[in-house]
Amino acid sequence: MHKAQVTIKDIARELGISPSTVSKALKGHPDISSATKIAVRELVERWNYKPDPIALSLKGGQSKTIGVIVPEIVHYFFSTVISGIEDLAYDSGYHVMFCQSNESYEREVKAVETLLSSRVDGILISLCKTTSNFDHFRKITSDGIPLVFFDRICDEIETDRVVVDDEAGAFDGVSYMIKSGCREIIHLSGPLNLLIAKNRMEGYVRALKENNIRVKKENIVKCDTAEEARMVVPGLFSRTKKPDGIFAVNDLTAAEAMKTVKHLGYKVPDNVSFVGFTSGMISDLTDPALTSVEQHGYIVGKEAVRLLINRIEAKEDFPFETKIIRTELVVKGSTRKGG
Amino acid sequence: MHKAQVTIKDIARELGISPSTVSKALKGHPDISSATKIAVRELVERWNYKPDPIALSLKGGQSKTIGVIVPEIVHYFFSTVISGIEDLAYDSGYHVMFCQSNESYEREVKAVETLLSSRVDGILISLCKTTSNFDHFRKITSDGIPLVFFDRICDEIETDRVVVDDEAGAFDGVSYMIKSGCREIIHLSGPLNLLIAKNRMEGYVRALKENNIRVKKENIVKCDTAEEARMVVPGLFSRTKKPDGIFAVNDLTAAEAMKTVKHLGYKVPDNVSFVGFTSGMISDLTDPALTSVEQHGYIVGKEAVRLLINRIEAKEDFPFETKIIRTELVVKGSTRKGG
DNA sequence: TTGAAAGCGCTAACAT
């Protein structure tokens, strides 16, 4: 169905010159007479000739395309990262090809194969929750394709990384709750094999310790979805020692937990404070608005692309870098005023 | 930095046969002896040879890539559509290249140029809010590239389309409110140059008319963001005739309006009912959960890809099709029980 | 049963 595109040959034939002359004229090569150059440019304009990127790729061995694998696109943080990736990549003359792993290890492996076989110049990945075998990543690097991990990284593979400072973010959030008077703070955590979940948990623990609050095992509860929150939260409030603060591993969980707690009859933030993680749209929707740790996803995306393109365009090896993006506590209405 | 990929020549050289023999062996061509075939396949396996898609594209004139332009990625409905696009495209052997227009006409035009110049086989687009000149779309079709509009379509260009049945969705939502007893229903609308906004408004109007409720001009208010909701909603409740229902053009606006109304001291849904549009994650976060019109974005994405690939792979022209995806009212807690 | 050659669109080294 495609109409044939105008090629350099068409231009050459029309002008009665050779393809290579056209090619040179287009690049402003000093050899070519300005008369020819003008004629070529005029016709190129008129016929709307565009060089075929596929032919260019074949020639240059570069596809000017980077591949991205995220666990899911329908997710505030990841879509923000993608937005940053897209913006900087296009500004740098690269195209972006997407795959979502849908949190499935098999799909992640398949996505890697897809991207490799489509000869992308580099790959950006955030691991899916279930990945614990990393051979598919080794295949990428052994193919000589630059690889950058972002957010959910794999620390067994030596490469560039962009991470959010989860530990510090969690520390800041929990410290703020403590300053505002909370003493019995629950952490609703993610699966601890996920580095980001582990780091957030550790930030929570450090905040308690530095404030001389005893860390209780039963106050760290695996709960990282809205459904789980509905299941788990009521139980926490049937304990003799009632929680007065909840720090959740993500905003969605925090939001649902807050709703549940309000329905149990507690006031937010007077009886119970809430802090979430991500600070996107969700945090403005809850009532009161959710205090949350902003992850700067857009910046994460941009930095990841920057590292990747540097690596792609590098003539020689240089040491790997891990870029840490600082989080920021965005205080809204779900916490009491800090001390 | 790229390590050289294994090519068909490498295989041929190693086996002491010619490249064309290797090529044929790989496709199971009847000419080739099974001994050769086996040898080739074994080495291909061992060396992990993968045909270069770029070379294939150059040859076949098809890139097996489709381009997608959406207003923004960080948006529940669009990310859902993208998810559907991605899933079906990959299953059909196509890659997906993304651009976001960021609701800017200029960026939309640039994105079209980018995709055209990267020789995608087809393009999927949802218009940005501000687009009113359509020449860049005409360029696509005059280049002979199949084009499918989805959701925010352009009805001045003859092509395939996938639309959500916005009018019916709005009608259903507003009818439900009326059945449950609402009589003074406000519509918070989008900009009426956007077809989807216009259609939703018309569904609202029809629902009122069919129930013999007078349509008042002052009850249709342009308001389609959270910020606008904060500005606009209090004014509505200082009228002598208080609203008892609000139908918003999207969930985000509905959610913020609901919050504002609750803070004014009204009960939801007892004093005021709310219905939104999209029914994603947002609708579960509000308190009470938001009754909303589900748009089935994932299906929209799949259908759009299906139409596009049909068109790409068609040998000859056939009539354009407009696929209408039925909406579905998802009743939650922000509306009273229907009559 | 296999191989040689041409060509997809473009570029660059090498003539002329």
Place this chain on the structure above:
DNA sequence: ATGTTAGCGCTTTCAA
């Protein structure tokens, strides 16, 4: 100042 040629990786006649 312009043209010729070869080649990027692969497929596909056509010839051997």
